[in-house]
Amino acid sequence: MQHGKIALLLCSFLLIAPASASELSIEQRLGRQLFNDINLSINHNQSCQSCHSLARIKVPTEVKPGVFQLRQQASPGFVDTANVRNGSALAHGSLNRALGKLNPPSIGYAAFSPEFHWDGELFIGGHFWNGRAANLMEQAKEPLLNPLEMAMPDAWAVVARLKNNKKYVLLFRYLYGIKLKQIKRGDGEVEDAFNAMAHAIASFERTALFNRFDSKFDYEAAGITTYSAAEQRGADLFDDAAQCSLCHSTEGIDGDNSPALLTDFSYDNLGVPPNPQIPGNPAFDPGLQGNPNLEALRGEPSSSGEVEGRHKVMSLRNIALTPPYMHNGVFKTLEEVVHFYNTRDVLPQCSEPVDATHPGFGQTCWPRGEFHSTRNTEELGDLGLTQEDEADLVAYLKTFSDNYPLWGNSYGLKDPHVPKRSPSPFAGFPVPQLP
Ligand code: HEC
Ligand code: HEC
Structure with a gap:
């Protein structure tokens, strides 16, 4: 030509x-x-x-x-x-x-x-719920x-x-x-x-269309705006009593003055209940255990406790816009997710299989998790949060939605610090290169 x-x-x-x-x-x-x-x-x-x-x-x-x-x-x-x-x-x-x-x-x-790897303690990075x-x-x-x-x-x-x-x-x-x-x-x-x-x-x-960094969470981190009282209480709980940031990291990628991704890219088994609404009652997805690259990367086989039922810690950016939640979509709302983290080990186990439409679901009982015996029992399950704490956490999760200049000035909201069409405080922040 x-x-x-x-x-x-x-x-x-x-x-x-x-x-x-x-x-x-x-x-x-x-x-x-x-x-x-x-x-x-x-x-x-x-x-x-x-x-x-x-x-x-x-x-x-x-x-x-x-x-x-x-x-x-x-x-x-x-x-x-x-x-x-x-x-x-x-x-x-x-x-x-x-x-x-x-x-x-x-x-x-x-x-x-990051590229899927073994960091000496944990499998990190990669794509898909099992990092394959x-x-x-x-x-x-x-x-x-x-x-x-x-x-x-x-x-x-x-x-x-x-x-x-x-x-x-x-x-x-x-x-x-x-x-x-x-x-x-x-x-x-x-x-x-x-x-x-x-x-x-x-x-x-890798373009800015997918990586906007213009949520309220970003403008607050950059010192441009402040949270409401409920959002601020939620932010404090997220990093402290509720322990969310242990996995959904709120630290800047590159220290202060850089955006946070709200994940550490590790894998965990939360003891998520099965989703009986999935047709055909398929076998539960084993997460990391189904990843064929583990042994080659680590140099030795992993034990089931380390990998069974572990799914990728996804970023919580835009989380309010992406129901349902978890690898099997069992939770329909953020309220349910937070209530699960708070009370998984407080409520009794349901005696019959119940799905999310059952009135008892998460109210009187939680179903046994897909991979019960290998679930994380240290960082969640009994957080001791009040109902108001749960609501404050949800308010905070909603600050993770992109295009705050628009949503923060719509539906009756107004933020004079971040008028419509404000640029992202982290515009141009470098996205990792491809291999
Ligand atoms: C029919 C629906 C469907 C289509 C079409 C589809 N995806 Fe997906 N995508 C999924 C599902 C389901 C998963 C999770 C699957 C898993 O973990 O095994 C996923 C996972 C991903 C992930 C992993 C995210 C992460 O951080 O781990 C990326 C990236 C992705 N898809 C990009 C794409 C691209 C690019 C295309 C087109 C080439 C595409 N998808 C087409 C349903 C779809
Ligand atoms: C021990 C690590 C860990 C802690 C602590 C943790 N999470 Fe997660 N989070 C995960 C993992 C792993 C997933 C995906 C699990 C799955 O799908 O089975 C997840 C998924 C989620 C999801 C759904 C993501 C999606 O795309 O569907 C939300 C919302 C969430 N977490 C919020 C929170 C909140 C709020 C807290 C604190 C109360 C918290 N997490 C604490 C590891 C953690």
Whole structure:
């Protein structure tokens, strides 16, 4: 192709991009298009965006006591919008409405998860609830080939779809020197093209669209605004009596004057109850125990107590926008989550299987956890918090939602310290490089 033509096509590619994305690099724009491309699923009906939406999300909100309305929030939750709407835990795949096995987590700030590793004491980082993808690029390849998600049969089938798109042909050549049109089934270049695609998607996930750092929590940390009395009490409890920050770290990534991620990227078994609303009563997900890379990284096998039922400590950023909660989506509200941490070992164990719709759930009893014998009994379960403490913690968790300049000045709120369209106090904070 002549250079003139390449330049022209590149121009048209850049022109169709909305203005808000003007800071995206060419590779990140390619990544965005791939992230949104339903043609990369077997039935041309699903993209990454289907389960990790970038649209401002609508969340059921109590507008008057007992009255719920779907209310549009100021930012995306990077989850499946249907799950949030219905409280359903699992997402449908491309094929025959196949149902996944786990609750899709938010992927905002996922780019900060370090490469999966053993730090001498604990497994840290990686992606998925069990950390089986070492980094963001490895992660991006899985959903395309997962039969319960985008369900493409192999990397070649994906590359064959990429070949059909003129823009991809142009940009793969321009960015990676890969001539998509010339690749045939069985060529070594199939893998190269597949890896390049994953690199582009991962680059897109590193952009400010996923890593905004403009929650109330950020503006408070930067000394620009202050919490309400309830939020402040919640913040104190989070770091102290409720012990949340033991795992959901509130320390800046890079010391003071840097944002916190609200996770330490470790894995833990909270003794989360099963979710009987998951159809077909599947075997419980063993978390870290299902990760095939443990022994190789550690040099010796891990005992079941160290890995069984342990799931990734997800970031709590935007947590109010992403119900239901936990790897199996058993909790429908933040109130329930906090009440569980507080009373797991205080209330008796339920004598019959109950789900979250049962009036006794978390009120008169808690069901036995999925992996009861290996659960963490030291850092949660009997926190001694009052009802008001629980409510204050929830108020604090809500400060983790992005785009505070908008939500802090909507629905009757007004914050003169952070007017609409204020820049993030941590704008431009560096996102880790890709391998
Ligand atoms: C059908 C729904 C679905 C689709 C489509 C989908 N995902 Fe996911 N995603 C999930 C679920 C479910 C999990 C958790 C699965 C697990 O832990 O085993 C997940 C986990 C992730 C994670 C891990 C987050 C973390 O911090 O550990 C990332 C990143 C991610 N997805 C990105 C993507 C990208 C990129 C695509 C498109 C290539 C994609 N997803 C397509 C449902 C989906
Ligand atoms: C011992 C470590 C630890 C402590 C302490 C802890 N958490 Fe967690 N948290 C986790 C892990 C691990 C998960 C995911 C567990 C799972 O899905 O099975 C999680 C998940 C969550 C979730 C749901 C995340 C999602 O994406 O669905 C919320 C909300 C949450 N924690 C809030 C809190 C609060 C509030 C506290 C303090 C009362 C707290 N956590 C204390 C480890 C911890």
